[in-house]
Amino acid sequence: MDSDLEKVHSFTRRALVLGGIKGALMATLAARLGWLQMVEGQRLRTLAENNRVNVKLLTPVRGLILDRNGQALAQNEQNFRVQIVPEQTDDIQGSLETLSQIFPLRPSEIDAVMTRAKQQPGFVPIEIIDNLSWEQVAAIEVNMPDLPGISIDVGQRRFYPDGPATAHVIGYVGSVAKGDQTGDPVLALPGFRIGKTGLEKAFDAALRGDPGYSRIEVNVAGRMVRELERDEGVPGTDLTLTLDMNLQKRVQEIIAQEKSASAVVMDVHSGAIYAMASGPSFDSNLFTTGISQTMWDQLLNDEAHPLSNKAAGGQYPPGSTFKMVTALAGLESGVIKPSTRVYCPGHYDIGKHRFHCWKEGGHGTVDVTQALEQSCDVFFYSVSRDIGIDRIAAMGRRLGLGQSMDTMLPEERKGIMPDMKWKMKTYKKRWDAGETLNASIGQGYTLSTPLQLAVMTSRLVNGGKSVKPWMIARQGNQNTADMVRSWAHTGLKPEHLAIVKGGMDAVVNGEHGTAKIAKPKDKDWTIGGKTGTAQVKRITMAERNEGLTKQEDQPWKYRHHALFVGYAPADNPRYVTCVVVEHGGSGSGTAGPLARDILIAAQDLDPASKPIAAAQAAKEKKS
C-alpha cells in the first residue's frame, strides 16, 4: 500500500491531464474523419471513381460506299496484326526469334519491341507486324505453342476493291494529321483513319459513325479488372452512289488510252452521274496501308497529275464546245435568226486585229446550224459583237457554267464565266471588244470543268430542264434519289434548243461535221455532240509564219486540249458525256472517238434502266 499520499495525488492529477490530452487527440481524429468522410466525401468519392474507372473508346465501323448495283467500292477488311504481351512470356527475345523463322524480322524491329517492353506495363500489347496475309496468320496460329506471349489481333482496314478505277471519286482515308484534330476523342484512337479526299472526305462525318465506349475498372497499374459497361456505338452510314461500277471501269479503261484525260457520264434527265473518271489513276489502297515516300513523290511530280480529279476539278477553256452557248444567246436575244447567214473568209478583223478561223480559207456562207456543224469561228465572232459578252455569260451560267455543281466533292471547282463586271472586279480593266470574240468560241478567260460541260450539254438536249449532277442515291436508309428532282425549266425556247441540237447532231452525222470520225460504225448506236480544241499556248505570228502550227511538233504540255461533249441516242438523248484529253491535240481527232466509245458503253450497259439496289442488299454485302 502506497503511503505517500502526495505521490498518489500527483499521479492522479497527472493521469487525468494525460487522459485529457488523449481524449482531445481522439476527438481530433474523429473530427478529421468526419471532415474527410462527410464534408469532403463527395469530392473524394469522385476522385476514387476517377481512379477506378477508365473509359476506352471503341472504333466505329466505317460506312460502306456502294455503287447503284450494291457493289462495294469502299469496304472494310479485317486487318490481322501480330502482337506480343510481354508479361505472358519470360523470354520475349526468344519468342521474337522463333517468330522470325516464320516471318523474318529485322534485328532493329526486335530491338524496338524489346525497348517498348521495358518502357510500358507488361500487360499492354506491343504490335509487331501489321497487315498480315491469311497464309501468314495461319502459319503463326499453327506455331502458337512455340510462341509464348504472341497473339493475333484483328482490326479493321479500309479496302477499295477497284482502287484505281474509283480513286478520284471515292477518294481515300488516311491517318489523322495534326490539322485534322477537332478535339473529338475518336480522332485520337490509335490507327483511326479519316477521309482525306473525294467522297470519303465529303461524307466523312456520316461514314465515320459514332464511337462506342467501354467503361472498365482498372487497378493501380492500369490493368483491366472487369468491364462495367459497354456501348458498341453506331456504325457509319452506308452510301449508295448513282455510279455504275461496270460503266465506271469501262470509262476508266477508255480514257486510260490517253496520257491524261477525264470523262463524265450523266443522265440527261435526272442529272445522276453514272461514271466519273480521271486518268492517269492510282491505287487508293496505297494510302490505307501507308504509302512510301518514293511512291508519293512520284505521284506528286508526275506532269499528268494522277492525284487530281480532273473530271470535277480540272478547269479548261471550253473551246468550241462553248459555241452552243453563244448560239443560244444569239437566238434567245434575237441577234441570230434561223435564217441569219454569215460569210466566212477564214478570218475576221476588228481594226488592226485579225481573228483567224480554224479553217484556212474559210467556210464560205454558213447559217447557225452549219456554223455549229463545221465549228466556224467567224460566224460566232461576227454575231458575238451584237450579242455582247454579258448576254453570252448569262447564257453560260444558265446552262451551268461558272458555278458550283454542288456534288460535295472537295475537289470540285467552279470554273470561270467572265463578263464585264467580272473583268473590272478581277483586273480593274474594261472589257475589250476583242475579248468578246475570244469568249464566243470558248477561249480567253472562260474556264469550265468537264462536269460543267456535261451539265451544259444535258440542259441543251433534255428539253430545257436545268439538271444538276448528283451521285448520292441513298445515305443509310434514306433514299436521297427520291428527293431528286423535278428540275426547273431553263426557260429556253424549244425551237431554239432544237436548232442547237440539230447543229450538234450534224457535228457527228452531217456531211461536213467536224466529228464524223466519232460516228459509230454500228448503225444501232447514234450520237450527237460537239468538238472543242482549246488553246493552251497562243500561236505566235512568228510560229504561224514559220509553219510551226502542227500540234505534234509542240512539246506535250503546250499542245491543245481536246474536248468533246456528246449525247446518245441522237434522237432521244439519255446519256451525256464530256471528255477532255489534256494536250490531246484536236477535239475531233482525239476526244471524239473516246466520247463515242463511252456513249456506246453507256447505252450498252444502260445504267439508267437499272434501279438503285435496295438497302437490304447492301446490308447483306456488309455481313
Add this chain to the structure above:
Amino acid sequence: MINLLKNDAPIMVGMDKGHRGLLGRFMTIPWSLALGVLVLACIGFAALYSAAGGHLDPWARQQIIRFIPGFIVMLGIAVMDLKWIYRLAYPFWFLCVGLLVFVEVAGVIGMGAQRWINLGFINLQPSDLAKVAVVLAMARYYHALPIEKIRQLRTLFVPILITIVPVGLIVVQPDLGTSVMILMIAAGMVFIAGAPWWLFAGGVGAAAAIIPTAFHFLHDYQKKRVLTFLNPESDPLGAGYHITQSKIAIGSGGFDGKGYLQGSQSHLNFLPEKHTDFIFTMIAEEWGFIGAAAILTLFCFIFWQGYRIALRARYSFSRLLALGLITNFAIYIVINIGMVTGLMPVVGEPLPLVSYGGTVMVTSLLAFGMIMCVAVNRNPNLPKG
C-alpha cells in the same frame, strides 16, 4: 473523484493478502478489457480477410494463428504475481538493449538494414519491445522514489539514461518514427511520475527550437516524408501518393462506407500497404464514418479500462506500469490514424492488434497482459514505495 476511483470495488473483497489460488486470480482478470482486445483483434481479422480480396490467406489466417497463443499468453501474464514483473523490469530493459545492439551489429556485418530478428514464427523487432522496456524500467525506477525526490532535477538522470540508450540505438537503424515514439512515452512516464511542470513547458519550447535544426540531420527520405506530409498534393504520384490515396479512400467511404469487401481504392491497389500501416484506411473506406467512429469508440473504451486499472492501483509501480502501457498503445493509435488521415507524416507505424504483423501484436498482448496483471494484483508483494 479521486476517492471514488480509489474506492474499493466488490472485486477487491478477500483479496487483501494476495493469497488466492490460480482460479481465483483468473476470475479477477478484467474481462471487459480482455473482451475489448478480442473485439479489436477480430476487426483486424475481418479487415485482413478483406484486404486479401475475400481470402483468409495470406494474412488473416496467419494473424489468427499468432493471436490465439498470444491471447493465452496475455491471460497467463495477467494471473502472474506482479512482483516478477517488478523484478524483471531492469533485466528486460537490458535484454532489449542487447537485442538492439545485436541487430545493429548484425546489420553492419551483413544482413543489410534489418531491424528485426527472425525467430521462425515471427520477425521480432527489438525496437517495439524497447517501448515496453522503457515503460517497465521507468516504473521500476520511480516506484521507490518519494515525490520530493521525483521533483528534483537530478533524479532525471536515470530516466534519461533509460530512454537515451535505446533511442540512440534505434535512431541509427535508422527508424525515426519509433525513436520519437519512445521519447514521447518516456516524457509521458516522467510526467505522470510527477516531475516538475515547468520541465514539460520548457521541453515543448526546446523542441520547437530544435526541430528545424534537427531537420537538417534527417536522411533524405525522412526529410521527404516530412515535406510531403506538409503538402501531399505537391507530389501526387511520388512521395505524396500514399497520403493522397489514403485520404481519397477514407473520404470516398462517406458516412456509411462502400460495404465490406467493396473498397475500390483498397482492392484495386490504389491504396498501398492496406494490410499493415493503412489498414484503418481500408476499414474507413468499407465501413464509412460509422465504422471508423465505432473503432475510435472501442479504442476509447480500452483507454478507459486501462485508466480505471491504473487509478485504482495501490502501488506506484502498478500505476505507472498500467498508465505507461496504455499510453504507449494510445500513441500508436494516434500516430497511425493521424498518418492515414493526413494529419501526421507517414512514419510507418501500424495500428496495434489490427494491422498485420507479429511483433506489434506480441508486444501489445504482452502489454495488455501486464495491465491486467496490475488489476489482478491489487495487493502485490512489492517493496514499499
